[in-house]
Amino acid sequence: MLKPTRTFKGGYSFKNYAGTALPIIVEAPIPPYTLIPLKQGFGTEIKPSVKKGDAVRAGQIIAKNDRTIASPIHSSVSGVVEDIKRMNYFKRDVAMVIIRTDNGSQEPLKLEGFSQEWGKLSSEKIEELIYLSGVSSLDREGIPTRFKTSIILPDDVKHLIIHGVGSEPYNISLDLLLEGKSLLHFFQGVQILKRIMPKAKVHLVINAHKRKIIEQITKLASHFEWLDIYPLEPKYPQGYDEMLVPTILNQRFPYGYSAANIGVVILNIQAVLEVYSAVVEGMPLIERIIALCGPCIKENIHLKVRVGSPLEHILSGRLRTETSLRIVLNSLLTGFELNDFSLPIDRTFSQIIAITENRQRQFLAFLRLGRRTDSYTRTFLSSWLNSLDKLPDTNLHGEERPCISCGYCEEVCPVSIIPHLLAKYVQRGFIDETIMNYGIFNCIECGLCSFVCPSKIHLMKILKTGQEKLIMQGCDRSQCILPFFDLKGIEEYRGVTKL
Amino acid sequence: MKFIKDTLDALNTKIGGSKALSKFKPVLTALDEFFFGTEKVAGVPHMVDRIDIKRFMTFVIIALIPATLAAIYSWGLRVVLVILISYVFGGLVEVAFAVVRKKEIHEGFLVTGLIFPLILPPGVPFWVVAVGVMFGVLFGKEVFGGTGRNIFNPAIVGRIFLTISFPNIMTMHWQQPFTKGLGGFIHYQNSIDAVTTATPLALFKNQGIVTSYIDLLFGRNPGCIGETFRIAIIVGGLFLVISRIIDWRIPLAYFASVAIFPFLSNHILHTKFAHGYFQILSGGLLLAAFFMATDPVTCPFTKAGRWIGGIMLGFLTVLIRSISGYVEGVMFSILLVNALAPLIDTCVLKVRYRKRKSLA
Numbered sequence: 139m140l141k142p143t144r145t146f147k148g149g150y151s152f153k154n155y156a157g158t159a160l161p162i163i164v165e166a167p168i169p170p171y172t173l174i175p176l177k178q179g180f181g182t183e184i185k186p187s188v189k190k191g192d193a194v195r196a197g198q199i200i201a202k203n204d205r206t207i208a209s210p211i212h213s214s215v216s217g218v219v220e221d222i223k224r225m226n227y228f229k230r231d232v233a234m235v236i237i238r239t240d241n242g243s244q245e246p247l248k249l250e251g252f253s254q255e256w257g258k259l260s261s262e263k264i265e266e267l268i269y270l271s272g273v274s275s276l277d278r279e280g281i282p283t284r285f286k287t288s289i290i291l292p293d294d295v296k297h298l299i300i301h302g303v304g305s306e307p308y309n310i311s312l313d314l315l316l317e318g319k320s321l322l323h324f325f326q327g328v329q330i331l332k333r334i335m336p337k338a339k340v341h342l343v344i345n346a347h348k349r350k351i352i353e354q355i356t357k358l359a360s361h362f363e364w365l366d367i368y369p370l371e372p373k374y375p376q377g378y379d380e381m382l383v384p385t386i387l388n389q390r391f392p393y394g395y396s397a398a399n400i401g402v403v404i405l406n407i408q409a410v411l412e413v414y415s416a417v418v419e420g421m422p423l424i425e426r427i428i429a430l431c432g433p434c435i436k437e438n439i440h441l442k443v444r445v446g447s448p449l450e451h452i453l454s455g456r457l458r459t460e461t462s463l464r465i466v467l468n469s470l471l472t473g474f475e476l477n478d479f480s481l482p483i484d485r486t487f488s489q490i491i492a493i494t495e496n497r498q499r500q501f502l503a504f505l506r507l508g509r510r511t512d513s514y515t516r517t518f519l520s521s522w523l524n525s526l527d528k529l530p531d532t533n534l535h536g537e538e539r540p541c542i543s544c545g546y547c548e549e550v551c552p553v554s555i556i557p558h559l560l561a562k563y564v565q566r567g568f569i570d571e572t573i574m575n576y577g578i579f580n581c582i583e584c585g586l587c588s589f590v591c592p593s594k595i596h597l598m599k600i601l602k603t604g605q606e607k608l609i610m611q612g613c614d615r616s617q618c619i620l621p622f623f624d625l626k627g628i629e630e631y632r633g634v635t636k637l
Numbered sequence: 638m639k640f641i642k643d644t645l646d647a648l649n650t651k652i653g654g655s656k657a658l659s660k661f662k663p664v665l666t667a668l669d670e671f672f673f674g675t676e677k678v679a680g681v682p683h684m685v686d687r688i689d690i691k692r693f694m695t696f697v698i699i700a701l702i703p704a705t706l707a708a709i710y711s712w713g714l715r716v717v718l719v720i721l722i723s724y725v726f727g728g729l730v731e732v733a734f735a736v737v738r739k740k741e742i743h744e745g746f747l748v749t750g751l752i753f754p755l756i757l758p759p760g761v762p763f764w765v766v767a768v769g770v771m772f773g774v775l776f777g778k779e780v781f782g783g784t785g786r787n788i789f790n791p792a793i794v795g796r797i798f799l800t801i802s803f804p805n806i807m808t809m810h811w812q813q814p815f816t817k818g819l820g821g822f823i824h825y826q827n828s829i830d831a832v833t834t835a836t837p838l839a840l841f842k843n844q845g846i847v848t849s850y851i852d853l854l855f856g857r858n859p860g861c862i863g864e865t866f867r868i869a870i871i872v873g874g875l876f877l878v879i880s881r882i883i884d885w886r887i888p889l890a891y892f893a894s895v896a897i898f899p900f901l902s903n904h905i906l907h908t909k910f911a912h913g914y915f916q917i918l919s920g921g922l923l924l925a926a927f928f929m930a931t932d933p934v935t936c937p938f939t940k941a942g943r944w945i946g947g948i949m950l951g952f953l954t955v956l957i958r959s960i961s962g963y964v965e966g967v968m969f970s971i972l973l974v975n976a977l978a979p980l981i982d983t984c985v986l987k988v989r990y991r992k993r994k995s996l997a
Contacts, residue, residue: 307684464683471682495678501638503674504691511687515881517696518687532678536689537670539743540785543938544693545884559938559986575990585682592688593785596680 140356141368143346146385148552149373150514150586152307156527159429159489161314163440168244172215172446173225173482176201176233179275180396181208181287186235192219196444197246197422199270200235207286209275214424214444216242227481228474234482237446252420256330264417265292265334271416272423276409276485278379279398283334289398290626295335296401297387300328300410301343305376307470307530308431308491312348314440315407315427321351324407325358327414332364335403340365341386345372374471375584379404381552392623393553393580394615399625408488426487433529434458434492443483450479453490462495464532471585496531503535514546514590539593547587547597553580557587557597564604569611578604579615641672663735667742694744696882700873701751701928707866711814711856712759713821719757719766719862724750727770734779743784745934749774752928753792755863756921756968757799760810760826765803769795789975790935793968800968808964811836811859834859837919839964841911853918864921874927883931886940890947891926891954892917898955909959916955925967926950930974937978939985946974946981 177183184203188194194213202210217239225234249270253259259267265283268274274287282288282295302312316324332340342359344352346369359365368386375381379397382404383389389400397404408427415421428441436456443452449465457463465476468489476490500506508518512528515521520528547557555577563573578601587597609615619625649665652658671691679685709716727750735742753770773795778787800807811834815821837848837858852858856866864870877883896913916922930936930950937946950970957966 464678466683470684473681473683475681475683493684497676497678499673499676501673502671504689504695508687512684513687515686515688515693517692517880517882530684532683534675534677534679534685535687536691537675537741539690540783542690542693542745542785542933544933545938545940546881548938548940556939576986577990588685589682590686590688592686592690592693594685594689598682599680 139366141366143369145371146381148550150550151373154527155307156529157431157433157438159311159431159438159440161311166441166443169447169451171238173234173236174446175227175484178485181275182206184208186222188219190219195247196244209272209287212422212424213237214446215239216244246424248420256417261334267417273412273416277405279396279403292335294401295338295403298338299341299382299404302407303343303370303372303377304345305372305374308489310429310488316351323414324410327410330413330417342367343370346370375552380582392619428487429489431489432492434463446482448480448482463492464495466491494531496533534594536594541593546590550586550590555580561597561600564600569607574613579618645669660736663742690744694747697748700877703869703873704863707869708862710821713824713826715826716862719754722763722766723754723770726767727774730771730774745784749791753795756796756861759812759862769799772798790929790932793971796968816857836860842964847915864924867923870923884943886943887931887947888926890944891950894948894951920965921967930971935975937981939982941985942981950974
C-alpha cells in the first residue's frame with residue numbers, strides 16, 4: 139500500500155551534484171589478479187579453506203564457517219591461489235586471498251538446487267541458497283537465516299525495510315537498478331525474503347522524486363497486504379538505519395546498536411536483487427554494481443565488477459588527473475578516503491566518488507556569487523537557481539574561528555542533539571554524565587554538523603573524542619540504551635560496522 | 638590581485654626582520670586571509686559548506702547597507718565620518734588585543750563597527766563615538782575573551798555606557814532629518830538650528846502624541862542615525878531571515894510580544910502604554926530586533942530559549958518605555974536578556990534533558 143510521504147526533523151538535502159552517475163552499466167574486464175578479503179561486511183573474519191597453489195573456479199567457496207556470524211566467501215575469478223597474507227584493509231588487519239587469474243572459463247559456478255520456480259523450494263533450501271551465495275552478508279544487519287548470518291533468526295524479524303532513498307550527495311542510480319526486468323526480479327526478491335521471514339512486515343522505501351518507479355511498484359504490489367511503500371524525501375541522512383526506523387516505524391532507535399537488536403532488518407535494493415539472482419539463477423555473490431561519481435571521473439557510469447578487483451584495475455584511465463584528486467568510498471560525508479589503489483573492492487562498495495583536492499586559494503572567496511556551490515544557508519545564488527550542478531571540492535572555504543553559536547549544527551542534526559554545546563563541554567574537559575545526558579552517545583556520525591559549521595569546527599571529530607574519553611571514565615553507550623530497550627542477540631553484538 | 642599579494646609579501650618580509658614589528662603579524666594574516674581565502678582542506682566530511690564567518694558577517698553588513706544609505710540621506714555626510722571613526726577606533730582595540738594575545742583578528746568586529754554608529758544620535762560629537770566604540774569593544778567583547786565568548790552585544794554595551802555617562806549629549810539633541818531632494822547626500826549636516834526637537838517616543842511620553850505610521854516608516858522624524866528609515870531596516874532584516882543568517886524566532890517573538898502586551902494593558906493605562914504597532918515602529922526596536930537581539934553569540938542558543946528571550950525582550954522594552962524614566966527601553970532590555978541568556982539556556986536544557994525514567 140502506498141503510504142503518504144513522511145520525514146524526520148533536521149537533515150539536509152544535497153541536490154544536483156555534478157557528476158551523478160548516469161543509468162548506464164558497463165561490465166568491467168576480469169582483472170589479472172584479485173585480492174579477496176576474508177572479512178566482508180559486518181561478519182567476522184573466517185579461515186580460508188584453500189591454500190597457496192590451489193586452483194579455484196569463479197564462484198567456488200574459499201572460506202566458510204557455520205559456527206560464527208559470517209557468510210561464505212567465494213573466489214570471484216578462476217585461477218590459482220598465489221598467496222594468503224594479512225593486509226591493512228580500511229584500518230583493519232584482514233587476511234586476503236590473492237588469486238591470479240588464468241585462462242580458464244570465468245563463468246561462475248552455479249549454486250546447487252536453485253530453481254526458476256522458487257515457490258516450490260522449501261524455506262530451508264532458500265535460506266541455504268542465500269547463505270551459500272554470500273548474499274546474507276550484505277548491509278549492516280545481514281539477512282537472517284538459520285545459518286547464523288545475522289545476530290537474530292529469521293523468525294525474530296518483525297520489520298524488513300528495503301530502501302532506495304539515495305540521500306547522499308552521490309547515489310547509485312535507482313533507475314538503473316530497477317529498470318525493465320530488474321524491477322520484476324526485485325519483486326521476486328522481496329517475495330523470497332518475505333517467505334524466509336514470514337513474521338516480518340515489509341516496508342519498501344523509495345526516493346519520493348522517482349515517481350515513475352513508485353507508480354510501477356505500487357501497481358505490482360497492489361495485492362500484497364504485507365507490503366507498504368513509502369516515498370521519502372531524499373534528505374540526508376534518511377538512508378541511515380538510525381533515521382529509517384524512527385521515520386517509518388515511529389520507534390526509537392537504540393543508537394550505536396544494530397537495528398537487528400530490535401528485530402528490524404534493513405536492506406538495500408541491490409541486496410534484494412542479489413537475493414533473486416542467488417535463489418532463482420544460482421549465482422554466487424561475486425559481482426557488485428558500483429557507481430562512479432563525481433566531477434573528476436571522465437565518464438560517470440556504473441560498473442559491474444568482480445569482488446576483489448583491485449582499485450587500480452577499476453579506476454585506471456577513468457580519472458581526470460589534471461588536478462590532484464581525492465577518491466572517497468560510498469559517502470562524501472563519512473566515507474573512507476581511498477589512497478591505496480592496490481586494495482580490492484568488497485561487498486560493501488556501492489559508490490566511488492572522485493573530487494578535486496582543492497588547495498588553491500581563491501581571491502575574495504567570501505564575496506563570490508556562488509552559482510555552483512552548496513550551502514545550508516541561502517547566501518549563494520545556487521540556493522535560488524537550481525539549474526546548475528554543484529561542484530564539490532575538499533577546500534575548507536574559510537578559516538577556523540571560534541564558535542558563534544549560530545545554531546546551524548543543531549538545526550541539521552537528525553538526532554536532535556546540540557553539537558556545539560557538546561563540543562564546548564568536550565573541549566573544556568567537562569567530561570561527565572552531563573554530556574551523556576545531553577545525548578553524546580546518540581550521535582550517529584553523519585557528519586552534517588561538521589559540514590554546515592561556518593566556523594569550520596570539526597564537530598563530529600570532537601564529539602567522537604568526547605565519546606572515547608567518556609568511555610575511558612566508565613560511562614558507556616549501554617547505560618543510555620539498555621535500560622530503555624529490549625534488545626535481542628545482544629551478547630553476540632560486536633559493534634556496528636559502518637558501511 | 639597580484640599587486641595586493643606583492644604588497645602583503647613585501648610587508649611580511651619587512652616586519653619579519655624586526656622584533657617589535659613582527660607582533661603585528663595578525664594584521665597581515667587577517668588581510669591575507671581576507672583577500673585570498675584558505676588553502677586548507679577538509680578531513681571527514683570530505684566536503685564542507687561554503688559559508689564561512691567572513692561571508693556570514695558580510696551578509697549582515699549587506700543587510701545594513703540600505704539603512705546606512707538612508708541614514709546618510711537623512712542626516713548628511715557627517716554620518717560617513719561617524720562610521721569611519723567607529724571602525725578606526727574599534728579596529729584599534731581589536732588589533733591591540735589580537736597583538737597582545739597573539740591570536741588572529743576575527744571578523745565579528747566588522748558588524749559591531751557599523752551597527753554602533755547607527756544607534757547613536759545624529760549630532761553626536763566625534764570624540765564620543767570614539768570613546769563609546771572603544772569601551773564597547775573592550776568591555777563588551779575583549780575582556781570576556783573575544784568573539785564567541787562575549788556575554789553582551791558590544792554595540793549595546795558602548796551605547797549604554799554613553800547614555801549613562803553623557804546623558805545630555807545622548808538624549809537631548811535630536812535633529813530634524815532631511816526629507817527633500819538629494820537631502821543628506823549633498824549636505825554635511827542639517828543646520829544646527831533644527832536641533833532639539835523630540836523623538837516620536839518622547840512626544841508620546843510627554844504629550845501623548847502618536848506620530849503617523851507612514852512618517853515613521855519613511856524616516857521623517859528625529860531619531861538615532863540608522864533607526865529612522867524603517868523600511869530599509871525591515872528589508873535588511875527580512876533579507877537576513879531569508880538567507881538564514883539570523884534566526885526568525887527572536888524578531889517574531891519580540892514583535893509579537895510588543896504588539897500584544899500593551900494591547901492587554903491599554904485599557905487601564907492608555908496614557909502610559911502606547912499602541913503595539915506604534916511601539917514596534919518607533920525608536921530603535923526594529924533595528925535592534927533584526928540586528929542586535931539576533932546576535933547569535935549573545936542571544937540564547939536553544940530554540941525554546943530564543944522564543945523565551947524574544948518574549949522577554951518585548952515585555953521589558955514596553956515596560957521600560959512606559960513606566961521608567963527612560964524614553965527608550967530597547968537597549969536596556971537587550972542588555973538584560975543578554976545577561977539572562979545563559980540562565981534561560983540552562984533552564985531549557987534542564988527541562989529538555991531531564992532524566993527519563995522509562996521509555997517515552
